[in-house]
Amino acid sequence: MKFPHTGLYYYCQNLGEAINQLLADEHQPLMQMYLPPRKKLILSPEPYHLIERKWHKFIQPFLMDCRIWHAPFQSGRILPNKKRFPKLKVVLTVHDLNVLHEGKPEAVQQKSLAHTQSLIDQSDAVVCISEFTKNDVLTHCSVGDKPIQVIYNGQNKLPDAIGDVVAYKPKREFLLGIGYLNQKKNFHVLLPLLQDNPDLELIVIGHQDDPDYVARMEQSAQKMGVQERMHLLGRVSESDKVWYLRHCKALVHPSLAEGFGLPVIEAMQFGKPVFLSTLTSLPEVGGSAAFYFPDFEASTIQEVYQQGMRAYGTTVSQEQIIQNAARFDWNKSAQHYLALYQSLME
Structure with a gap:
């Protein structure tokens, strides 16, 4: 959680808060959240926050009574030494094996896979955030007899937009893209839409x-x-992001590789039309309520966009889009994780 405004950051925050709300409702001890040094956090302090210290490299007293350690990322750097704590059970969440789908050199792919495999080897159960990721793990990694299941992410808790946008206020209708700006996100294929639609930003x-x-x-x-x-x-505030989501004409997300795709359901909860690639997990998340680019030729991008906007509000309704987003709920995710934790302690 050293890097705010990312999907992994919100995954950790929302899941941790949802699990602790369920535990509080049942009058159970809360789950401790092991966090980076306070100076790198934007979270308000909570009693269940456990802040990383340099001396934790040598001694971890907080593990003496720990029954379950949840490693929330397949490239994480912190995992307990099970030889020192043999009764401790480890749950590993694998978000994606996107390195296999980004055109990276073979050596880079193998190094990443080897690290993920080492975490799987040290784990007692594996969770994937999409069926696509689960299939990737079963194809490219060795899970053995460890349980592996899919637990979807939920919708981010978005703040209410107050006042006007601060970063930039568009002068026309606009399409919105959300995500790291790099080759994998593939945003450049959208530029022909601006050529063919002079009324759009x-x-x-x-x-x-x-x-x-x-x-x-x-x-x-x-x-x-x-x-x-x-x-x-670049980065904008959460309130600005909400403003853009509320006011955009559509979300455009032609990504080449996703483990889940949180911006998809962020836009869908506002009933916005969403245009996606057909790659990795995106069809699984967008379902029948999204529109898809089968390829990235300029003519295809334009045709899918025009057809989708004509279908929006008729064959694909706002209500259908909102209902699709509602499939993903952090409370449901937390219930599934708690059931998994309990099964490992029995």
């Missing part, structure tokens, strides 16, 4: 972690003559 919010990709997008937009209607805003 494109706004992309999220950390710009690949400067070369950002520069290529800007160069492409300039060549197409649409640079004034493309706005790559």
